Amino acid sequence: MFGQCSQKGQKGAKLKIGFMPTRRNVFSKEEAGRQKNLIEKDLAKYDIELVTLDFLNDEGLLFNIHDAERAAGEFLAKKVDALFAPHCNFGTEDAVAKAAKLVGAPMLLWGPRDEAPDKDGLRLRDTQCGLFATSKALLRYGAPFTYLTNSWIGSESFDQGFRRFLATVSAAKAMRRMRVGQIGPRPAPFLTVMYNEGELLERFGIEVAPISLTSILLEAQALMKNNDDEVLGKFRDYKNRFKARVDDDSLMRAAALGSAILRFAEKEELSAACIQCWDALQDSFGIFPCFINGELADEGLPVACETDVQGAVSATILQAMRFGETTPFFADLTVRHPENENSELLWHCGNFPPSLARDPQSCVLEPQFGGQLPVASRWEIQGGDITLCKFDGLGGDYKLLMGECVGTTGPANCGTYLWAQFRDWPLWEHRLIYGPYIHHIAGIHGKLAASLYELCKYVPGLTPDPVEPAREEIEKILRS
Numbered sequence: 001m002f003g004q005c006s007q008k009g010q011k012g013a014k015l016k017i018g019f020m021p022t023r024r025n026v027f028s029k030e031e032a033g034r035q036k037n038l039i040e041k042d043l044a045k046y047d048i049e050l051v052t053l054d055f056l057n058d059e060g061l062l063f064n065i066h067d068a069e070r071a072a073g074e075f076l077a078k079k080v081d082a083l084f085a086p087h088c089n090f091g092t093e094d095a096v097a098k099a100a101k102l103v104g105a106p107m108l109l110w111g112p113r114d115e116a117p118d119k120d121g122l123r124l125r126d127t128q129c130g131l132f133a134t135s136k137a138l139l140r141y142g143a144p145f146t147y148l149t150n151s152w153i154g155s156e157s158f159d160q161g162f163r164r165f166l167a168t169v170s171a172a173k174a175m176r177r178m179r180v181g182q183i184g185p186r187p188a189p190f191l192t193v194m195y196n197e198g199e200l201l202e203r204f205g206i207e208v209a210p211i212s213l214t215s216i217l218l219e220a221q222a223l224m225k226n227n228d229d230e231v232l233g234k235f236r237d238y239k240n241r242f243k244a245r246v247d248d249d250s251l252m253r254a255a256a257l258g259s260a261i262l263r264f265a266e267k268e269e270l271s272a273a274c275i276q277c278w279d280a281l282q283d284s285f286g287i288f289p290c291f292i293n294g295e296l297a298d299e300g301l302p303v304a305c306e307t308d309v310q311g312a313v314s315a316t317i318l319q320a321m322r323f324g325e326t327t328p329f330f331a332d333l334t335v336r337h338p339e340n341e342n343s344e345l346l347w348h349c350g351n352f353p354p355s356l357a358r359d360p361q362s363c364v365l366e367p368q369f370g371g372q373l374p375v376a377s378r379w380e381i382q383g384g385d386i387t388l389c390k391f392d393g394l395g396g397d398y399k400l401l402m403g404e405c406v407g408t409t410g411p412a413n414c415g416t417y418l419w420a421q422f423r424d425w426p427l428w429e430h431r432l433i434y435g436p437y438i439h440h441i442a443g444i445h446g447k448l449a450a451s452l453y454e455l456c457k458y459v460p461g462l463t464p465d466p467v468e469p470a471r472e473e474i475e476k477i478l479r480s
Contacts, residue, residue, distance in 0.1 A: 014049045015169055018080035018103065020071060021053070022062045022096050024130065027089035031124040033059055035088040035112060035153075042154050046162065051078045061088065068095045072102035080105055082169040087111030090130030097137035100145065106172050106458045108165045109134060110148035110158070144457045149479055157480060164478075167321040167451040172458040174271060174320035178206045178313060181268055183261065184213035184276030186307040192438040193308040199396065200309070203461050208309060209268040213276055217285050219260040224252060231255045238365070241354070245366040246374035250287050254375045257285065258292040265301050272312040274304040277349075288368045290350035290376045294416065297327050298353040304330050304440070305351060313391045314442035317400075317455070321448050327353040328444040329381065329416075333432065337410050342425040345410065345417060346386075346443060350376030352416030356445075358382050369414070381418045383407020387448040391462075394436035401437055402452040403428065403467035418443075423468050431467050450477045 023032035111127035302315035337343035410419030
């Protein structure tokens with residue numbers, strides 16, 4: 001699928017982790033080697049590519065400051081996405097910190113717990129002590145890192161922490177190479193989606209590839225005129241999968257629009273897109289794109305409504321964190337539940353991906369807003385744990401809003417929707433009101449607030465703004 005972050009990472013490539021185990025000479029060399037082998041064996045259960053230091057010496061361990069540049073050179077040459085520096089005994093802090101600074105990638109600092117001392121009282125590793133030393137050295141070098149609490153190899157706490165780190169790494173990688181297609185200008189009244197394209201490029205390396213709505217529609221019309229096989233295949237697929245309460249011509253136009261956007265995305269190597277979804281599109285082509293936006297998200301291309309470039313960035317971050325295991329959705333925060341004080345409606349005209357539908361057999365394609373132009377969708381999506389986030393900025397101050405909620409029940413709606421349960425909805429409401437946020441938010445199934453929080457360490461100029469769980473709760477999760 002185009003642009004999809006698979007389990008193996010962005011666009012099908014495995015995350016590449018620089019494996020930088022370390023020891024200190026005054027502790028047992030043999031025990032350090034045994035720990036290194038146990039750790040490397042445990043890492044085999046993760047679908048990642050390890051770049052090792054086996055070339056460096058017969059141990060594959062870093063313990064000499066003079067080897068730091070060689071180690072960093074290998075990791076840079078292999079283009080690693082992150083470093084992992086397990087301390088196999090005390091470790092050598094100056095070498096680890098220097099290599100980390102030279103590589104400049106996200107880094108995970110951790111060491112396995114020590115067993116009880118020998119009968120004579122001697123200790124073989126003193127791993128935790130070394131972790132304290134290395135953390136100070138990393139701070140001295142200004143090398144950002146994530147710390148995973150000293151724990152047993154293969155333990156649940158290690159597994160959860162390592163997976164959180166991989167999610168952060170995947171999102172950081174997506175941020176470094178992000179390219180968003182902007183299809184048309186913003187709708188005139190929407191001051192809310194204004195953005196600073198220069199700042200996105202200069203500060204975050206986010207590229208925007210603009211194209212006129214006219215160019216996309218001319219491509220769609222040409223595909224229809226030529227009876228393009230891809231368009232015909234999409235049309236038949238839609239007829240089979242959905243209860244279509246729209247005419248065939250409108251459904252064909254939707255298929256052609258989807259194919260035209262995909263071809264633009266492939267040509268421009270886009271991570272995501274956003275579109276001027278009203279009202280020029282309806283005047284020129286006779287349909288709404290809502291349904292197609294959801295379809296494209298399921299094909300690996302998140303599409304934000306109302307030309308919200310920063311909304312597309314938000315959805316791409318979430319997609320990367322779940323490695324394509326589920327699809328993000330782009331929502332309006334619309335109304336409070338009529339009876340539940342802490343429930344809010346996550347809704348949009350019909351752009352939530354069909355793969356998320358609670359009941360795939362009841363998915364309907366219909367005209368928008370009870371009889372206006374097609375093609376919109378009508379379905380409720382699955383509940384469960386949901387993570388919400390919004391990348392946004394104002395006056396050069398950029399924040400990443402983040403939090404978690406749970407799907408709940410509520411009145412039926414048109415369009416695509418989910419009622420979400422919060423612990424303290426007024427807290428969210430006030431945070432959103434005072435900005436720099438708007439009514440748009442990206443969501444995905446799963447609990448990712450802690451990984452989003454850590455992401456901001458590796459994106460200079462981006463401030464984490466956690467709501468629920470709060471900062472203190474997230475830091476407790478990271479300690480667990």
